[in-house]
Amino acid sequence: MSDDSSSRIAADLRDWIAAAPPGAQLPATRALVTRYAAGPVTVQKALRILTAQGLVESRPGVGTFVRTVRAARPHDYGWQTAALGAPRNRVTLFSALRTVPNDRIALHSGYPDRELLPERLVRSAFARAARGDAAVNRPPSGGLPDLQAWFATELAAVTPAGVMPPSPSDVVIFPGSQSGLNTTFQSLVGSGRPLLVESPTYWGAILAATRAGVRVVPVPSGTDGPRPEDLARAFRQTGARAFYAQPHFTNPTGGQWNPERSAGVLEVVREHGAFLIEDDWAHDFGIDSVPIPLATRDDAGHVVYLRSLTKSVSPSVRIAAVVARGPARERILADAQAESMYVSGLLQAVALDVVTHPGWRTHLRALGRQLAGRRDLLITAVRDHIPDAHLAVVPRGGLNLWVRLPEPVDLPRLVRDCEDDGVIIAPGDEWFPAEPTGAFLRLNYSGPNPGAFPEGARLIGRALARQR
Amino acid sequence: MSDDSSSRIAADLRDWIAAAPPGAQLPATRALVTRYAAGPVTVQKALRILTAQGLVESRPGVGTFVRTVRAARPHDYGWQTAALGAPRNRVTLFSALRTVPNDRIALHSGYPDRELLPERLVRSAFARAARGDAAVNRPPSGGLPDLQAWFATELAAVTPAGVMPPSPSDVVIFPGSQSGLNTTFQSLVGSGRPLLVESPTYWGAILAATRAGVRVVPVPSGTDGPRPEDLARAFRQTGARAFYAQPHFTNPTGGQWNPERSAGVLEVVREHGAFLIEDDWAHDFGIDSVPIPLATRDDAGHVVYLRSLTKSVSPSVRIAAVVARGPARERILADAQAESMYVSGLLQAVALDVVTHPGWRTHLRALGRQLAGRRDLLITAVRDHIPDAHLAVVPRGGLNLWVRLPEPVDLPRLVRDCEDDGVIIAPGDEWFPAEPTGAFLRLNYSGPNPGAFPEGARLIGRALARQR
Numbered sequence: 001m002s003d004d005s006s007s008r009i010a011a012d013l014r015d016w017i018a019a020a021p022p023g024a025q026l027p028a029t030r031a032l033v034t035r036y037a038a039g040p041v042t043v044q045k046a047l048r049i050l051t052a053q054g055l056v057e058s059r060p061g062v063g064t065f066v067r068t069v070r071a072a073r074p075h076d077y078g079w080q081t082a083a084l085g086a087p088r089n090r091v092t093l094f095s096a097l098r099t100v101p102n103d104r105i106a107l108h109s110g111y112p113d114r115e116l117l118p119e120r121l122v123r124s125a126f127a128r129a130a131r132g133d134a135a136v137n138r139p140p141s142g143g144l145p146d147l148q149a150w151f152a153t154e155l156a157a158v159t160p161a162g163v164m165p166p167s168p169s170d171v172v173i174f175p176g177s178q179s180g181l182n183t184t185f186q187s188l189v190g191s192g193r194p195l196l197v198e199s200p201t202y203w204g205a206i207l208a209a210t211r212a213g214v215r216v217v218p219v220p221s222g223t224d225g226p227r228p229e230d231l232a233r234a235f236r237q238t239g240a241r242a243f244y245a246q247p248h249f250t251n252p253t254g255g256q257w258n259p260e261r262s263a264g265v266l267e268v269v270r271e272h273g274a275f276l277i278e279d280d281w282a283h284d285f286g287i288d289s290v291p292i293p294l295a296t297r298d299d300a301g302h303v304v305y306l307r308s309l310t311k312s313v314s315p316s317v318r319i320a321a322v323v324a325r326g327p328a329r330e331r332i333l334a335d336a337q338a339e340s341m342y343v344s345g346l347l348q349a350v351a352l353d354v355v356t357h358p359g360w361r362t363h364l365r366a367l368g369r370q371l372a373g374r375r376d377l378l379i380t381a382v383r384d385h386i387p388d389a390h391l392a393v394v395p396r397g398g399l400n401l402w403v404r405l406p407e408p409v410d411l412p413r414l415v416r417d418c419e420d421d422g423v424i425i426a427p428g429d430e431w432f433p434a435e436p437t438g439a440f441l442r443l444n445y446s447g448p449n450p451g452a453f454p455e456g457a458r459l460i461g462r463a464l465a466r467q468r
Numbered sequence: 469m470s471d472d473s474s475s476r477i478a479a480d481l482r483d484w485i486a487a488a489p490p491g492a493q494l495p496a497t498r499a500l501v502t503r504y505a506a507g508p509v510t511v512q513k514a515l516r517i518l519t520a521q522g523l524v525e526s527r528p529g530v531g532t533f534v535r536t537v538r539a540a541r542p543h544d545y546g547w548q549t550a551a552l553g554a555p556r557n558r559v560t561l562f563s564a565l566r567t568v569p570n571d572r573i574a575l576h577s578g579y580p581d582r583e584l585l586p587e588r589l590v591r592s593a594f595a596r597a598a599r600g601d602a603a604v605n606r607p608p609s610g611g612l613p614d615l616q617a618w619f620a621t622e623l624a625a626v627t628p629a630g631v632m633p634p635s636p637s638d639v640v641i642f643p644g645s646q647s648g649l650n651t652t653f654q655s656l657v658g659s660g661r662p663l664l665v666e667s668p669t670y671w672g673a674i675l676a677a678t679r680a681g682v683r684v685v686p687v688p689s690g691t692d693g694p695r696p697e698d699l700a701r702a703f704r705q706t707g708a709r710a711f712y713a714q715p716h717f718t719n720p721t722g723g724q725w726n727p728e729r730s731a732g733v734l735e736v737v738r739e740h741g742a743f744l745i746e747d748d749w750a751h752d753f754g755i756d757s758v759p760i761p762l763a764t765r766d767d768a769g770h771v772v773y774l775r776s777l778t779k780s781v782s783p784s785v786r787i788a789a790v791v792a793r794g795p796a797r798e799r800i801l802a803d804a805q806a807e808s809m810y811v812s813g814l815l816q817a818v819a820l821d822v823v824t825h826p827g828w829r830t831h832l833r834a835l836g837r838q839l840a841g842r843r844d845l846l847i848t849a850v851r852d853h854i855p856d857a858h859l860a861v862v863p864r865g866g867l868n869l870w871v872r873l874p875e876p877v878d879l880p881r882l883v884r885d886c887e888d889d890g891v892i893i894a895p896g897d898e899w900f901p902a903e904p905t906g907a908f909l910r911l912n913y914s915g916p917n918p919g920a921f922p923e924g925a926r927l928i929g930r931a932l933a934r935q936r
Contacts, residue, residue: 021625064622076768077793077796083743084795087799119603127594127599130594130598136582138579150530157533160491164543174507176808190553191659207805274551300547301547301548314603315604331552331555340644340647344643345783371904462703
């Protein structure tokens with residue numbers, strides 16, 4: 001009977017399909033069950049018949065649709081070339097963003113592996129938030145007040161007594177640090193004006209600056225920070241009023257500014273009536289050192305502080321904060337509103353839930369130990385298998401090793417050869433705002449399967465040897 | 469005993485506080501319970517003692533902190549004025565974004581009231597997503613493939629047979645339509661170049677264009693759309709290559725382009741080798757009419773289609789899609805990546821879950837009926853109490869009435885007077901890219917408590933009468 005019923009339903013639906021436009025969605029199984037007074041198995045069988053006849057196609061999780069049988073024809077979008085003009089951004093997939101199959105040894109990624117995330121905290125925070133008001137409410141443009149307060153308090157807790165800590169209203173919440181960088185560059189620098197950056201520096205910051213139409217001016221920076229006199233010269237020569245930097249666990253070099261350089265940089269910034277945009281991207285990734293932001297030494301509005309939770313909490317919790325004071329804060333808030341109106345209150349509630357949970361501190365301590373083990377394992381692997389590579393610094397935090405290769409080396413070929421052998425690496429060139437000053441690799445030790453680090457290093461060493 | 473224990477704990481904590489920096493967070497109650505082997509009530513009593521002594525302050529939902537007792541001193545951020553230069557955006561809180569207390573009659577909002585949201589679907593989708601992979605995974609920059617497919621299929625289902633529907637890869641997911649507008653304007657127009665817009669038009673679009681540095685050129689548009697010859701003249705005179713418009717349930721006028729104007733506009737856009745940026749913001753808010761996007765009539769890449777789910781699903785689900793083809797799509801994807809890297813996969817999974825749930829269609833049907841009742845109630849109230857106000861069109865969808873007031877009228881004073889009387893209204897001026905062509909109010913019928921609409925209209929009428 002079921003077979004007969006299925007055929008009957010299929011025949012009836014065939015008439016419906018003949019009258020429907022290609023791509024039309026069939027009623028849901030549940031609705032068909034009601035309409036034909038048939039069981040779901042019978043209805044599904046009818047749909048399979050229609051699928052086999054090429055009349056419908058089902059998209060898992062979406063529904064069943066009248067099959068689009070249209071003559072494909074080549075399109076000419078040539079007219080767009082004149083309308084669009086030359087592009088501002090490179091249309092590139094950066095190495096750090098690539099997703100690769102599980103069987104590769106992934107040393108390229110910018111995101112920590114799932115095993116390094118506070119997965120249980122995140123899941124229970126989402127479950128709680130699903131029941132709370134944040135699921136249906138709209139938060140203020142600046143952010144959820146309690147989350148603003150948390151970011152302000154985190155800075156206040158390490159601010160010395162002589163400095164006024166920021167207040168919660170100095171905090172603007174963004175849907176991720178990339179948006180924060182974009183808006184900060186646009187607000188504080190603006191199209192056509194110069195922005196000083198460390199070289200090398202985070203590729204995402206270079207990208208954000210390019211998008212904002214900002215002119216990027218590199219300042220050389222070593223693993224203990226830029227020399228204040230180099231920075232002063234760049235301010236003088238370019239008339240720049242802002243400097244973007246990562247004083248702690250710099251991406252890519254893994255360096256950390258020493259106290260003298262930090263103090264010198266702050267002084268130069270103040271002298272030039274300029275902003276230091278401090279990107280504290282690895283605040284939660286300290287290994288041998290707890291980073292104290294430079295923002296805690298300034299209450300005159302010179303340091304604009306960027307702090308993200310995405311990498312340490314979860315890639316699904318796109319939450320970052322920019323802490324700024326005075327007119328700069330007003331400017332950033334206005335631009336943030338123009339850019340994204342407001343940030344999902346539920347994501348903000350989840351972020352706050354995770355970082356105020358007692359388990360968060362426990363997680364961070366365990367994370368520090370895991371990162372230490374992974375870092376040391378990768379360093380040993382590199383030393384064993386790529387003996388003539390040079391590691392400028394053993395990073396005291398962060399997620400990356402910055403390895404200089406002996407030259408000459410054909411870096412694109414090396415990256416390709418390694419990929420053919422199953423190891424994904426990121427060429428250092430992507431972190432240079434101008435021409436690279438050498439052949440570098442950025443090797444990330446927070447990816448999946450650290451047990452494969454030695455094999456990964458061995459394969460890199462072998463690919464390198466082939467170029468000798 | 470409990471009293472003694474509390475005092476003892478408070479005394480011990482006092483020593484800790486004396487050594488801690490101002491603003492430092494005290495260990496959580498749970499941790500103190502363990503440390504002092506005391507009950508939570510005893511610990512909380514100890515914290516209350518310290519609070520009463522002015523040593524700590526508790527921030528509900530965040531924790532307890534060493535009180536910040538610092539000498540407040542005035543700050544001079546004057547140096548920032550030179551560093552920042554003149555602002556590009558007005559630092560304004562737009563009426564539609566304002567949150568007001570519950571006892572006001574709110575006719576200003578841009579967001580539907582909670583009772584109009586599919587709250588149960590949203591909560592269960594979040595609960596499901598909390599258990600799934602989306603809670604810890606990073607999606608591709610373009611979006612979750614299944615969600616891209618859903619947006620493409622929605623358009624394909626109403627695309628006539630002679631037109632090639634978009635493919636899933638033509639869809640780029642954004643964290644809300646404001647981000648989509650920003651990136652689209654930046655990608656397709658660019659800083660300093662002209663963008664044609666309807667006048668009046670959505671204030672958020674004017675704001676996004678300003679942020680992108682785009683020069684906004686208004687084209688007059690009535691409730692049945694702009695006249696093609698006006699549009700053609702504007703393209704010729706300005707050299708613009710893009711036109712931003714809302715053909716269905718235009719915000720603010722509530723109009724809907726008639727078929728002749730739609731066809732004429734598409735033809736003018738094609739002739740000028742230009743883009744039509746179609747903002748289908750009210751796709752889910754049809755009342756007497758189901759909007760068929762103009763995007764379904766173009767497969768040559770002229771129409772770039774913007775579709776948001778935030779207003780209809782939940783303000784916490786900041787998800788929108790831009791559908792574009794050819795180089796335009798490449799350009800938009802590259803800029804989206806530079807702007808926000810990727811959108812929370814969990815929010816994308818929740819959006820997909822809601823719109824593919826059988827309850828979504830049921831919800832939309834009920835929503836249409838609710839909006840019809842609310843719209844008619846507000847129209848009757850306006851006719852009864854503001855008899856000399858003019859309503860250009862009874863909107864066949866959307867959330868707003870566009871009411872023209874008899875002149876002369878002091879609009880800012882009217883808005884203030886109404887607010888004093890407990891009715892919040894939005895002055896029409898915010899929707900004009902240039903000088904307003906009359907005194908308008910935008911009255912939203914999707915706010916809380918529709919039962920108060922007659923009283924709201926009565927108070928507006930009374931405030932208006934005071935100006936006669």
